[in-house]
Amino acid sequence: MNFLSDTTAPAHPAILKALGQANEGFAASYGNDEVCERVTERLREIFETDLEVLFTTSGTASNALALSALAQADSMILCHEEAHIQRDERGAPEFFTRGAKLLPLHGKHARLRLDGLHKALAEWPADFVHSTPPSVLSLSQLNEAGCTYAVNDVRALALAAHERGLFVHMDGARFANALVTLDVSPAEMSWKAGVDALCLGATKNGAMMAEAVILFPSVKDRLGELKARQKRAGHMLPKMRFVAAQFEGWLANDLWLELARKANANARRLSEGLSALEGASLAHPVEGNEVFVHLPEPVIARLREAGAGFYAWPDGSARFVASWCTTEDEVETLLAAARV
Numbered sequence: 001m002n003f004l005s006d007t008t009a010p011a012h013p014a015i016l017k018a019l020g021q022a023n024e025g026f027a028a029s030y031g032n033d034e035v036c037e038r039v040t041e042r043l044r045e046i047f048e049t050d051l052e053v054l055f056t057t058s059g060t061a062s063n064a065l066a067l068s069a070l071a072q073a074d075s076m077i078l079c080h081e082e083a084h085i086q087r088d089e090r091g092a093p094e095f096f097t098r099g100a101k102l103l104p105l106h107g108k109h110a111r112l113r114l115d116g117l118h119k120a121l122a123e124w125p126a127d128f129v130h131s132t133p134p135s136v137l138s139l140s141q142l143n144e145a146g147c148t149y150a151v152n153d154v155r156a157l158a159l160a161a162h163e164r165g166l167f168v169h170m171d172g173a174r175f176a177n178a179l180v181t182l183d184v185s186p187a188e189m190s191w192k193a194g195v196d197a198l199c200l201g202a203t204k205n206g207a208m209m210a211e212a213v214i215l216f217p218s219v220k221d222r223l224g225e226l227k228a229r230q231k232r233a234g235h236m237l238p239k240m241r242f243v244a245a246q247f248e249g250w251l252a253n254d255l256w257l258e259l260a261r262k263a264n265a266n267a268r269r270l271s272e273g274l275s276a277l278e279g280a281s282l283a284h285p286v287e288g289n290e291v292f293v294h295l296p297e298p299v300i301a302r303l304r305e306a307g308a309g310f311y312a313w314p315d316g317s318a319r320f321v322a323s324w325c326t327t328e329d330e331v332e333t334l335l336a337a338a339r340v
C-alpha cells in the first residue's frame with residue numbers, strides 16, 4: 001500500500017520498451033539526435049504551437065533552469081508559499097538564477113490569488129532602486145495541494161503578470177493530472193492562457209526520469225541562454241536520446257493521459273473512502289492524484305500498523321498519492337485497514 005508519492009512508482013513497461021527501441025546503434029549526442037527531434041515535433045503537434053524544448057531528468061532541474069532563463073539575478077519570482085520551488089528545491093531556483101529572490105504569496109488550497117498578486121506587484125515597484133523588481137510569476141498545475149487552476153484563473157493571473165512585464169512559468173510536474181481533470185487541451189491550459197515556459201513532468205506519471213522545459217513562442221528567444229545554463233549546470237546529457245525516448249513512449253497513443261486518468265480515479269476512490277470515516281475531513285479538494293486528509297489519530301495508527309505508506313503533511317493532514325500503477329485493490333485494502 002504505497003501512497004507516499006508518485007516519485008516512488010516504477011516506470012511503465014511502454015516507457016522501458018521505448019528506451020530499448022532508442023538503443024539501436026549510434027546517435028548524435030547532447031540533444032541533437034533524431035529521437036529528440038521527433039519528440040520536439042510531437043510536442044509541437046500536441047501543444048499546437050512552434051515551441052522549443054529541452055529535456056532534463058528532474059523537476060527541480062527543470063524549474064531552476066527555466067527560471068534561470070527568465071529571471072534576472074537581481075529580480076524576484078512570485079510564487080505560492082507552498083510552491084515546490086519555494087519549499088522543496090533547497091534554493092536551486094535562487095542558485096541557478098544567480099540570486100533571484102522568491103516571494104511566497106498566500107492563497108487557500110495552494111492557489112495564488114489574483115488580489116494577492118496585484119497587492120504584491122503594487123508593493124514591489126519596478127523602478128525603485130532599493131526594491132527588487134518582480135520578473136516572473138510561477139504557478140504549479142497540478143499544484144502542491146493537489147488542486148488545479150481553472151484556465152480562466154491562469155489567464156487572469158498571467159494577464160496581471162504580463163501587464164507588469166513579468167514572464168509566466170508553470171511547474172507542470174503533474175501537468176497531465178490537471179489536464180485530464182480540467183478536460184481542456186494542453187494549449188488551452190498553457191500558452192493560450194498566457195504561460196511562457198512550462199516544465200512538463202513525465203517522471204511522476206510513468207516515466208523513469210524524464211522532464212521537459214518547454215519554451216513557447218513568447219520566450220523562444222531565451223533558448224540559447226537556456227541551453228548555455230543547461231550545459232553549465234551539467235544537465236546537457238550526452239545521450240539525451242534516452243530521455244526523449246521516454247517522452248516518445250509516454251506520449252504515444254495518449255498513454256500520458258491514460259495513466260493520469262487512472263491515477264486520478266484511484267485518488268478519488270481513496271478520498272471518498274477516507275473522507276467518509278468518522279472524524280475525517282479533506283484538507284483540499286481532490287483534483288488530481290493526491291489526497292490531503294485530516295484523519296483521527298487511531299486511524300493513522302491503524303494505517304501505519306497495516307504498513308500503509310503516506311506522508312504526514314506540515315498542515316497536520318496526511319498526504320496520499322496515487323500513481324499510474326496504483327490498483328483499486330490497494331485502495332480497498334487501505335480503506336479496509338482504516339475502517340477496522
Ligand SMILES: Cc1ncc(COP(=O)(O)O)c(C=O)c1O
Nearest residue numbers: 007058059060061084140171173
Ligand atoms: C509540484 C512539484 N514540482 C516539482 C517537483 C520536483 O520534482 P523532482 O523531485 O523530480 O525534482 C515535485 C516533486 O515531486 C513536485 O511535487
Ligand SMILES: C[C@@H](O)[C@H](N)C(=O)O
Nearest residue numbers: 004005006007084088
Ligand atoms: C518533495 C516532495 O514534495 C515530492 N516533490 C513529492 O511530491 O513527493
